[in-house]
Amino acid sequence: MTLATLLLLAAALIGIGFYGALSQQSFVMLMMGLELILNGVMLAAVAFWALSGAGAPEGQLLTIVVMAVMAIEMAMGFALVVAVFRTKQADVTEGITGLKH
Amino acid sequence: MDYPLIVDIFFLLLATLAVVSGWRVFCTDSMVRASFFLLVSFIAVGVIMILLTAEYLGVAMFFMMAVEMMVMAIFMVMFMMNPAGLNPMMMVHQHKFSIAAGVAIFVVLGGVALLSEFPDNPLPADLDPVASLGNELLGDSMLIFESAGIVLLTTMIGVVVLSSHRGRYGAAEEGSMPPGLEPGGDPAGMPEEGDEGGHHHCH
Structure with a gap:
């Protein structure tokens, strides 16, 4: 467990999440991709905190902030899915082709 | 900083688990199962955080992700056809481009991880x-x-x-029709009058 291997793992998670966010058609699966990206980001932040930052407490704080971002993304994402589903009956990204209402 | 061999072995297992379950999220048939795979991936990362002595963050990750994935599973059942995975399902667009983009991101970030020089400042022993x-x-x-x-x-x-349910400009679903039970079929039933829809709030 070195900084390089930890960052490689984080890079793999970010790559998989990026693939998911770009490729998935349904909104909820798309959000799962975003969550995986943030998962990798949190791991990288903790890895830097533990192995490269001499335990500066701001490293852990950054992870907490990313966790808050994750919660916000999840809540707003689901609220938008509900709103879009109400108006357009769409649960896949192709269902929204424009901003007209 | 050198970790004992057992930590390295655990890290290897957990890293494999995190990547494999993260990948399975996007190729399992059932969307509920996908959210549980994502939960496994998060828990593996949380244990790695605990191995890195960030106990609070690791445990917070467990709690937060357990709840979050339960909410996600509920939304899956609400919104998705095929939550149980009874039929094969692959709902993707621009697939090749996405694979290429994901691999490119991994190669670039992995290259940064392997090729750049980061300062070697491990945690102080008394922290x-x-x-x-x-x-x-x-x-x-x-x-x-x-x-x-x-x-x-x-x-x-x-x-x-x-x-x-009710916004500033009138009812939220005004003018919309519920989807048919089968493609092109009749609407599955209009919402009843006076239905306030409080069950749609996610908090």
């Missing part, structure tokens, strides 16, 4: 990670921490506004 985080949260970085709390409150209000 108590939880106490140092607590002192930071309620000390120097209190403004950031409180701002995060305010933003979360704003999110709650925004979520309720977005998902509430």
Whole structure:
């Protein structure tokens, strides 16, 4: 467990999440991709905190902030899915082709 | 910083678990199962955080992700056809481009991880990670921490506004038709009058 291997793992998670966010058609699966990206980001932040930052407490704080971002993304994402589903009956990204209402 | 062999072995297992379950999220048939695979991936990363002595963050990850994935599974059942995975399912667009983009991101970030020189400053031996985080949260970085709390409150209000049944410009679903039970079929039934839809709030 070195900084390089930890960052490689984080890079793999970010790559998989990026693939998911770009490729998935349904909104909820798309959000799962975003969550995986943030998962990798949190791991990288903790890895830097533990192995490269001499335990500066701001490293852990950054992870907490990313966790808050994750919660916000999840809540707003689901609220938008509900709103879009109400108006357009769409649960896949192709269902929204424009901003007209 | 050198870790004992057992930590390295655990890390290897957990890293494999995190990557494999993260990958399975996007190729399992059942969307509920996909959310549980994502949960496994998060828990593996949380255990790695605990191995890195960030105990608070690792445990917070467990709690947060367990709840979050349950909510996600409920939304899956609500919105998705095929939550149980009874039929094969692959709902993707621009697939080749996405694979190429994901691999490119991995190669670039992995290259940064392997090729760049990061300072080697491991944790001091006498550091108590939880106490140092607590002192930071309620000390120097209190403004950031409180701002995060305010933003979360704003999110709650925004979520309720977005998902509430009746908005400023009339009923949210005005003019929309429920989808048919089969493609092109009759609407599955209009919402009843006076249905306030409080069950749609996610908090």
